[in-house]
Amino acid sequence: MNRKTAIKTIVLSLALFFTGGCASNSAAQSAGGQSGASLYKRLGGYDAIAAVSDDFIARLATDKQLSRFLVGVSADSQKRLRQLVVDQFCQATGGPCLYIGRPMKTVHAGLGITESDWQLTVKHLVASLDKFKVPDKEKQEFLALASSLKPDIVEK
Numbered sequence: 001m002n003r004k005t006a007i008k009t010i011v012l013s014l015a016l017f018f019t020g021g022c023a024s025n026s027a028a029q030s031a032g033g034q035s036g037a038s039l040y041k042r043l044g045g046y047d048a049i050a051a052v053s054d055d056f057i058a059r060l061a062t063d064k065q066l067s068r069f070l071v072g073v074s075a076d077s078q079k080r081l082r083q084l085v086v087d088q089f090c091q092a093t094g095g096p097c098l099y100i101g102r103p104m105k106t107v108h109a110g111l112g113i114t115e116s117d118w119q120l121t122v123k124h125l126v127a128s129l130d131k132f133k134v135p136d137k138e139k140q141e142f143l144a145l146a147s148s149l150k151p152d153i154v155e156k
């Protein structure tokens with residue numbers, strides 16, 4: 001590689017690096033609204049999101065109407081599912097995680113999740129957010145993120 005080509009390569013690499021950086025930055029800001037700090041940060045970061053997710057999943061698993069969805073799911077598969085939910089919430093709130101699970105529509109298709117199942121799910125999510133004293137503004141933002149998934153989850 002001659003000197004001119006080498007300089008061109010470096011300039012191109014830097015340009016790609018910075019445009020990539022800006023893209024992920026703006027994704028985090030969109031989860032942060034106008035205030036600057038991402039919802040992820042305002043919620044208290046990874047541990048806070050994991051704690052809310054664990055409490056939420058435990059409520060779903062012990063709900064009389066919803067526990068049918070977890071019948072036959074092994075303990076190990078439940079751990080996998082839990083991790084995917086944490087990753088998804090972490091990424092959606094502007095955190096540094098990457099959700100590598102399947103799309104919501106694909107994974108819930110055929111389960112026959114009803115409006116009533118959804119309402120119960122939201123009730124449990126609210127209870128978990130309240131348990132960890134998530135302030136109202138952050139609670140509403142989190143619920144809005146979860147609600148945006150509803151069309152891909154509810155079938156009936």
Ligand code: HEM
Pocket residue numbers: 066069070081084085088100101102103107108111113117118121146149153
């Ligand atoms: C906020 C709402 C919800 C979120 C964020 C969510 C998220 C997820 C995620 C990340 C997965 C794993 C994806 C993968 O395996 O690649 C999953 C699977 C699953 N979800 Fe949900 N879910 C939601 C609502 C519900 C509801 C309301 C039900 C039923 C009442 C439900 C039942 C299931 C079941 C049974 C699976 C396992 C499906 C399988 O592996 O075959 N989910 N969900």
